[in-house]
Amino acid sequence: MPRQITAYSNPLVKSVRDLRDKRHRREQRRFLAEGLRILTEAREAGRLPVLLFFAAQSAGHPLVGTLVAAVEAAGGEAIETTPDILSKLSGKDNPQAVVGVFEEFDTPLAAIDRQAAGIWLVAERLRDPGNLGTILRTGDAVGAGGLILIGECVDPFSVEAVRASMGALFTVPVVRSEWQPFLDWLRLGPGQLVGLSLDTDHDYRSARYTAPTFLLTGNEAQGMPDEYAAACDLLVKIPMLGKADSLNAAVATAVMAYEVLAQQRG
Amino acid sequence: MPRQITAYSNPLVKSVRDLRDKRHRREQRRFLAEGLRILTEAREAGRLPVLLFFAAQSAGHPLVGTLVAAVEAAGGEAIETTPDILSKLSGKDNPQAVVGVFEEFDTPLAAIDRQAAGIWLVAERLRDPGNLGTILRTGDAVGAGGLILIGECVDPFSVEAVRASMGALFTVPVVRSEWQPFLDWLRLGPGQLVGLSLDTDHDYRSARYTAPTFLLTGNEAQGMPDEYAAACDLLVKIPMLGKADSLNAAVATAVMAYEVLAQQRG
Structure with a gap:
């Protein structure tokens, strides 16, 4: 059952928002990806976010449901939130339906x-x-x-x-x-x-x-x-x-x- | 002889800065182009800015000199200004050496x-x-x-x-x-x-x-x-x-x- 975050001041929201900044990405070794299309592409490629934020309004969308289930099955966390917070995370006025936090990966x-x-x-x-x-x-x-x-x-x-x-x-x-x-x-x-x-x-x-x-x-x-x-x-x-x-x-x-x-x- | 503008609050600076916004471009029928390379390209194509802002430091650059002369010869105005004001005009921390204001043009x-x-x-x-x-x-x-x-x-x-x-x-x-x-x-x-x-x-x-x-x-x-x-x-x-x-x-x-x-x- 997804946790809900509705408070702008939530510390998790701030730490995810910080991933827009290179220094924080380097420290956390994590990055942001936004949007149902990109996150579905990631899922199909076998990459799941460790944290998935989704808008309560889009919880009924089948692709969102699939993502939430996959993230939770893989031990990640899905978090239901507000459009305002999604906007804050994505830095855009028209936020995407989902924002994912991924572990960085690298191929040697x-x-x-x-x-x-x-x-x-x-x-x-x-x-x-x-x-x-x-x-x-x-x-x-x-x-x-x-x-x-x-x-x-x-x-x-x-x-x-x-x-x-x-x-x-x-x-x-x-x-x-x-x-x-x-x-x-x-x-x-x-x-x-x-x-x-x-x-x-x-x-x-x-x-x-x-x-x-x-x-x-x-x-x-x-x-x-x-x-x-x-x-x-x-x-x-x-x-x-x-x-x-x-x-x-x-x-x-x-x-x-x-x-x-x-x-x-x- | 180019006019000098060093005050951030100069109304001309504000009206040029406004051209970053679509509404103001539409009202003024003018637009911004930045950088010596682009403005030289424009000059060679026969397009000269009606206003040319350049940094005092770059006044000695031969391409800047050529641009200033061409703008003044065509009845435009060249304005010597500060890096701070060029930053404000271009919205970038590392401003270009020149910023030009052009009349919009359209081909039917x-x-x-x-x-x-x-x-x-x-x-x-x-x-x-x-x-x-x-x-x-x-x-x-x-x-x-x-x-x-x-x-x-x-x-x-x-x-x-x-x-x-x-x-x-x-x-x-x-x-x-x-x-x-x-x-x-x-x-x-x-x-x-x-x-x-x-x-x-x-x-x-x-x-x-x-x-x-x-x-x-x-x-x-x-x-x-x-x-x-x-x-x-x-x-x-x-x-x-x-x-x-x-x-x-x-x-x-x-x-x-x-x-x-x-x-x-x-």
Whole structure:
């Protein structure tokens, strides 16, 4: 039987609300995910929140009922609350029907089976949480084995990244690594490292990709360091006919990933 | 000689700051764009701000000097100010070196020369300003003739949309129209209307596109109404292998636009 919390000042509400902040996420090793669609995606991927807040009004919704039952069966706690408190937790005026608190998870490089997928996404010093989430969502769509984050990237467990991922955070493994350990690991087995670059004449459509392909996208503002580019097996360029000579990082990753997918599917 | 404003309470500062709000943009018919890169892009595209705020510290930067001179030569006003006030104007802790106030502009459908480009982007009920800006940026990159916004879309002049466009707002014409006038106009001349859909088996890579191609992307959450899909010459699907069966709208638009571009370039 779910506990009820209706008081704004409840200390649990404050500690969950704090998870919007990176420092508190790091201390608690927990993060927030919001919305029935994303939490259902998580449940189907075998990830359940340790705490589930839901609005009394939506208790009758079948997907909410399924979530509550699954959370309680797994030893988590479901908490019935008010729209006001859900708003406070999600930081939005129109709160979602459910807010979940999850334990953080991480995939170490060593746990990756590189042969499990034809495409792997690699991003270095990604700054924008929306880009990170969008790249995860694209990763889900192209059947990528995972997203490998190199160097100091934005937190994949930030509220904005989780939201932009539309649940893909729960379906696409995320690895965090520094550059050298990643490169050392990569060279222990098969893997074509393909870097997106402006400094090459090699068109991304005429290049040939061999699975497993690791697609490396550089920092939004600066691209990748020369050293990283030099380590790539192949540098390719997406043509740009306009004035700005740049694409959004998540867009460039997706255009590349779909070209690789098309080639690998024959 | 630029005027100086150093008082936070200056009424001009307040009225410019108000442009972050849609109601005020509509009343003043003006909008904000920030940052040397975006404002230089605008200048090169022949768009100059009517008001230009710059930090005293950056007055020596050659691009700032060029902007100030261009604004003053065109009858606008350049205003030297403090980092604090620039922060207030841009709503960011690390303010840009320059903030510009531009007159809104709009391209009517009737002003479009459809033969001027092989690709046109069309989006209906787009809700997210980041998506709108990102689509404009992609439009610049693929050499699109313009972006046609159908129905109630997010404001292309919002601070977030302008920022995400990285200046493409100034290089890619934006048309706002309702559906029926757009369709009536489209059918007056050549133009293949291609809709992105989940309800078709027609793969986007095996379809054939004929210029001018009008790529229609539906609302982020709901896709396009059946009536719009029925009016398309062709519905195509981007394969999705994952669990979520969805892509970010700006990503889907870009994957499609690059396929059309590749075909049209032969």
